[in-house]
Amino acid sequence: MLEVRRATSALFLPLTAAALISLAGGNINAAENAITARLEQAAREQLARQAETAGLAEAQFTVNVATPRAAPPCAKPVEIEAVDTRTPARMRFAVLCPDAGGWKYEYVLRASVSALVAVAAAPLAAGQLLTAQDVTLERRDVTTLSDAISSAEAATGQATRRSLRAGEVLRQAQLSAPLLVKRGEPVVMLARFEAIEISTAGEALDAGALHALVRVRNLANGRVVRMRVIAPGTVEPVELPRSAQP
Structure with missing residues (x-):
């Protein structure tokens, strides 16, 4: 065993x-x-x-x-x-x-x-x-x-x-983004405040797409200002009054 x-x-x-x-x-x-x-x-x-x-x-x-x-x-x-x-x-x-x-x-x-x-x-x-x-x-x-x-x-x-x-x-x-404003071409300088809208003719000194900042010469007085591209051939002031913002 x-x-x-x-x-x-x-x-x-x-x-x-x-x-x-x-x-x-x-x-x-x-x-x-x-x-x-x-x-x-x-x-x-x-x-x-x-x-x-x-x-x-x-x-x-x-x-x-x-x-x-x-x-x-x-x-x-x-x-x-x-x-x-x-x-x-x-x-x-x-x-x-x-x-x-x-x-x-x-x-x-x-x-x-x-x-x-x-x-x-x-x-x-x-x-x-x-x-x-x-x-x-x-x-x-x-x-x-x-x-x-x-x-x-x-x-x-x-x-x-x-x-x-x-x-x-x-x-x-x-x-x-496509260029909505081309250098040397005419643009509409548009400013809106509440119910008031003012536009004048300008000349783009820069090219820009939507929302781009470009230099624009005001043809009425010759001043060069910075504007924001908002549409084809159309720009608005960079600084708008608060009530004018969309």
């Missing part, structure tokens, strides 16, 4: 050791998976804030940890800290263990961002003034685009700086 017991113990010792190793590995994997999940959640929250600031419509994100690693045990819940989130394709977060003599590891996360953005509905020529028919909304990858235009209304009325292909994402850098 003694021999049988010894043989049974010898048989189960390796199995017990293997089970302990397997259990330890499972705990490590569980801890690693928990940290990965928290990192991905932190990245998504950061991306959501950035998308809201940028005005992106219906933004969607995919995130994965590019540098997974097993972290040492930590008696307290670990803390997640953003290190560098300027580039979605390469975001850096730190995981901190707040224990006495705890640890800190950095992780790299890669994300992609898609959203509904304005795209060219047809080929556009350089200098073309965009109309509602020229712009449509489509879901596109904007991971590397920091100035994608998120609405057709924001693009309509602007002029293209260069020719654009049909389906190309419209970016603010590709568009410019």
Whole structure:
């Protein structure tokens, strides 16, 4: 009987050791998976804030940890800290263990961002003034685009700086506000106060888009004043009485 017991113990010792190793590995994997999940959640929250600031419509994100690693045990819940989130394709977060003599590891996360953005509905020529028919909304990858235009209304009325292909994402850098006043051309100098409206002829000394400040020569007295562009060929004084403001 003694021999049988010894043989049974010898048989189960390796199995017990293997089970302990397997259990330890499972705990490590569980801890690693928990940290990965928290990192991905932190990245998504950061991306959501950035998308809201940028005005992106219906933004969607995919995130994965590019540098997974097993972290040492930590008696307290670990803390997640953003290190560098300027580039979605390469975001850096730190995981901190707040224990006495705890640890800190950095992780790299890669994300992609898609959203509904304005795209060219047809080929556009350089200098073309965009109309509602020229712009449509489509879901596109904007991971590397920091100035994608998120609405057709924001693009309509602007002029293209260069020719654009049909389906190309419209970016603010590709568009410019059209010039409503051109240098050397006549303008109407308009001043309104309550029910009173006064206008006189002037000559623009600068070119300007909507709301731009330009120098204008009053043709009646030759004085040069700074005016604000409010419409094609029309300017108003920079400083109006408070009651005259719209």
